[in-house]
Amino acid sequence: MAEAGAMSSERITLTINGATCELQVDPWTTLLDLARERLDLTGSKKGCDHGQCGACTMLVDGRRVNSCLKLAITLDGAEVTTIEGLAGPDGALHPMQAAFVEHDAFQCGYCTPGQIMSAVALVQEGRARSREDIREYMSGNICRCGAYTNIVDAIQDVLGSGSGEDGRAEEHQQGVAA
Numbered sequence: 001m002a003e004a005g006a007m008s009s010e011r012i013t014l015t016i017n018g019a020t021c022e023l024q025v026d027p028w029t030t031l032l033d034l035a036r037e038r039l040d041l042t043g044s045k046k047g048c049d050h051g052q053c054g055a056c057t058m059l060v061d062g063r064r065v066n067s068c069l070k071l072a073i074t075l076d077g078a079e080v081t082t083i084e085g086l087a088g089p090d091g092a093l094h095p096m097q098a099a100f101v102e103h104d105a106f107q108c109g110y111c112t113p114g115q116i117m118s119a120v121a122l123v124q125e126g127r128a129r130s131r132e133d134i135r136e137y138m139s140g141n142i143c144r145c146g147a148y149t150n151i152v153d154a155i156q157d158v159l160g161s162g163s164g165e166d167g168r169a170e171e172h173q174q175g176v177a178a
Helices: 031-038 095-102 112-125 131-137 148-161 169-177
Strands: 010-016 019-025 057-060 063-066 079-081
Touching (some): 019 031, 031 057, 063 112, 095 112, 112 148
Parallel strands (some): 010 079
Antiparallel strands (some): 010 019, 057 063, 057 079
8 A cells, every 4th residue: 555645656648759658657757767768768868967968858849858857757748759769760860960970070979869959959949040059059968078069060051951850861961962
């Protein structure tokens, strides 16, 4: 018998990378822990576990969130996209992923999934118009290796090609060649 005041797990439904999942979650389970430990979606990283580094960035209903701070139980009915969900069904890279490769916008790679997810949201938000804007809107994502210049170059490339919202790498490459 449960103690008085004890919290119990609850059933939630999430759409994760296009697949609907019904899950039993404890109230203290973060989206990051749910993805990594229960769903084997390990691309998003646990960097600081305090929402300060951005390595855990995921998209929830199209908006970027620090998944280490977001309790899964609060997301019933939400649509979640992780780094694993960006590539097309045929494996084609998302334009932002392709741009990060093209511009060598990573070194150790630990922050890369969060950087890419935040960059995808940045393009979708449509607010960045300059390198300074990109740096400001990406300031919640830390790269300890210092690949910032290349990260900004990759984002600018996608912004310039107009292929960042839902296109794939082939369209990105055509946009760059044009």
